[in-house]
Amino acid sequence: MSSSSHALHEVAAHVKKMEADANRHAGDVTLIAVSKTFDAETIRPVLSAGYRVFGENRVQEAMGKWPDLRKEFDGIELHLIGPLQSNKAKEAVATFDVIHTVDRMKIAKALKSEMDKQSRDLPCFVQVNTGEEPQKAGVPPLEADAFIRQCQDEIGLNIIGLMCIPPVDEAPGEHFALLQKMAGANGLTKLSMGMSSDYPIAIGFGATHVRVGSAIFGARDYVTD
C-alpha cells in the first residue's frame, strides 16, 4: 500500500469515528481527497486502492492529469474547490463533477451557460467568506441569502450547499456554526467545510464534505492560491 493510500485509510477511519461521535449517520460525510500539486503518479495508487472522490483547486492543473486518469479508472468524482474565473467555465464544466466555489453572478451565469451547452448539470456550492477577509474568495455573509436565491431562481443553478474556508488565525468552530446556520436558513443540506487541520471539528458542526489534502498526500512543495 502506498503511503498516501495508507494515510487516506486512516483519515477515512477517523471520519467514520467522528460521524459516530457526533451522532451523524454513517456515510453522511464525504471525504474529498485533495490532490492539488500532486502528480498522477502519486494519485494513481490511491485510485488503485479503490478511492474515487478527489478535489483540485486549479482548472488548468486538473485538466493536465484527470482526463487521463479517468480513462484508467471508472467512477471518478472530481470536485473543484478553488477559485474559478469565468473564462475557465467551459473547461471547469468539462473537467469537474461538483463545483464548490460559486461566489459571483458572472461565474454563476458562465457555469450555467456552459452546463447547458455541454448537457451537464453539476451540483454547486456557494462559497461564503465567513471571516469577511478582503483577500479571500466567497460571498460576504450578509449578501449570501440573496445570492443563493439569485443563483437558484434567476440562473437556475443546482445549489446543493455552502462552502467556507475559515481564517487561518481564528478558531474554525464559529465559522462552521455560521455556515451551518446559513445553510439551514436557506433550506440547503450540504456543507463543504473542514480541511486537514480541522475536519473533525467541522464534522461536529454538520459538515457533509470535508476537503483533506496534506493529511493524505503529505506536505505540498509549494503554496497554491
Ligand SMILES: *Cc1c(COP(=O)(O)O)cnc(C)c1O
Ligand atoms: C488545499 C485545500 C484544501 C486541503 O487543505 P489541507 O490543509 O492540505 O487539507 C481544502 N480546501 C481548499 C479550498 C483547498 O484549497
